[in-house]
Amino acid sequence: MIMKRMLTALTGMGLVLSSAIAWATESADGIKDPVDSWEHLWTEVLIDLYIMGGIFGALAIYWLFKYQAKSPDAVGDAPKLTRAQAWSWALVPLFIFLADDLYLAAKGWTAWNVYRTVPENAMEVKVTGNMWYWEFEYEDGTTSGFDVDSKEGDGLVVPVGTPVVLRMTSNDVLHSFGLAKYRVKEDLMPGRITYIWFLPKEEAESYVTCVEFCGVNHSRMFAPVKAIPSEKFEEWLVKRAKEEAEE
């Protein structure tokens, strides 16, 4: 009876919790932020890992202590498995691992769909990888970049609150757009266009780093990524267009 009540309570709590998470990961205009999906999935996977690692690790440590040889000529006393036991020791673990796999696959697929579904109101930026610098081109044709040696240039500037989709290609070798702050990454290559999107929710400055090996300056191929309020972004875009006209 008590068990049953506890189970009901647990199920209820689970339902409340999952809907709370679903609510929290959805912003006011219904856009799901990949960062939230990532963090949520990561936490679940970590719990999964600690449980599985804990079971195997604890058993191994316990057995290593308990079954130390009592005498120099001692031999093991392992039970001989019957046919049914042998099958069970194969099928039961298989079933547990399979259940865990499918659970994770379903969770992973859900998060994946968030990552790969670009919101309709997304602002598009064209990203081109070069040995060894990034080029960003906005919808109105304005471009921006960053020089690693002189540290000049604004890098990628985006308005807070607007989803940003990057359409990416490369002029020479493979590069990869790695933006750790927004938990996104995708390769750039000559001859194909790839995409990723992210949602800057607050003012922040971070870095995009090239994360596909591209030669001598691979680890110096980075640029700032600045999320600024949208009014300021409009001002910056105008200013940048003017600068470019003068160059």
Add this chain to the structure above:
Amino acid sequence: MSAHPEKFKLSEWIFTTDHKRIGIMYLIGSIAAFCVAGLMAILIRIEQSSLGPTLASDAITAGDQYNQWLYFHGAAMILGFLIPGLTGFAANYFLPLMIGARDVAFPRINALSVWLFLSGIFVALLGFVIPDAPDIMWTGYPPYSLLTGGNTAFYVFTVHLLGFASILGAVNFLVTVIYMRAPGMGWNQLSMFVWSTVTAFVIQLVFVPVLAAAVTMLLFDKYLGTHFFDPSAGGDVLLYQNLFWFYSHPAVYVILLPALGILYEIVATFSKNPIFNYKAAVYGGMWGVVLISGEVWVHHLYVSGMPNWIRIGQMISTLLISLPVGLLAVSLFGTLYRGAITFELPMKYAISCLFLFLVGGLTGIPLALTALTLHLSETSFVHAHFHYIMGIFAAFSVFAGVYYWFPKMTGKMYDEKLGTIGFWLNFIGVNLTFIPLFKIGVEGMPRRYWNYEMFPQFEIWHMVALFGALFILSGMSLTIFNWVYSAWKGEISIDNPWRSKSLEWTHTVNPPGPGNFLKDVEVSSDWTPYDYGK
């Protein structure tokens, strides 16, 4: 009782077709590759230990030499140490002994493959003296490998030589196991190590030709003007990545399976137990890995711009790898249950391998999930993950194997005290090096970066990793010194110091002479190599 009373003669080793000597040559060659590649790792760790260029005065030199170290470290460790160390050394020396055979099926082909292997190591080492050393990572991705001034041909020829060695070895050992088992020895009486070698060589035989094709196309593109990987002429850069990982992911299991095989032998021997659920581990575990190994390569291309649907499909197949590997884990851990466990040096390494296997295996699960890899891919997290499972786990199992079979190969006993100090230095060192890399990887530290000025907060952890690397350097120096010194001046070992029931211990002398067995081996239908009886 020594079977090789004659003095050392170099010509006997050069022209030998004896599988035991060939095994020793594989061991020496692969440990040599390990040492050079290990020194590269130390240089890499020193370079990363501080923010700016550490071992160079300017960024260009720093970048150039760092990339060359990375290339050599990766290529030599995987192609020169791990694969030949795990399929060449122990398979050559012990597989024929374990099945009661007097040699392999084709001894001369065996000699050819070890010389191809040694030539491959030689060509790889030549990379140090040529002016245009390769700098293309061990993956050699185009278009960079086509555009670079570095010598991509050296990379291609190294792969060719080692690949041919491996294919010849695969044919040889599969035929040996099929036709040369001792009379009476059925498939369910084979040692786990024999099964692991058979399954690993099946993978080699099926997949190595694909790698050979991929690098050959690279060679043609670079030097003969073809355009397989050049999009401006109708080629495709992703083609190479697909072909490369179609082999190179299964290659991970070519390393994993024999490593597990060695561990099974050691865990069973030092627990004095039969293998827990043998048939499930062999037919479900090892053959299950073979079955799935060819359907998961896209997880190396999760952020390469592959179509969405195949990333989902291979996310599922990648997760399913946990089924056979889980069976192997249950069986390996279960072998400890109700054993009579002793903790000699090989067992210390084996137990540490169980830990490394758990850490390395479980950290693979987040990397199987496409969504998580959009952040984790190409970070130190990946770097630490594959070092745990493919690097350290496999390397420790080779070291465990060398210690375990040391009395068999040399007739002498290693120094337990020196070996134990080396073991603890190694074990502490690897964790000190790679646990920080997990941490900073999750926080966004990219792989293959000597310059991380955009993430200055990671400097302290790189310093910790350098300390770990220095622990490993001292531990490995002691370990290798122990092997060399003990082989030369160690105490004479008793015949079967571990009281193993496997044929290589019960039916041969230390070390076995030509022809291995004093009289032909025959086993009864209820014999197993793990029959400790009770």
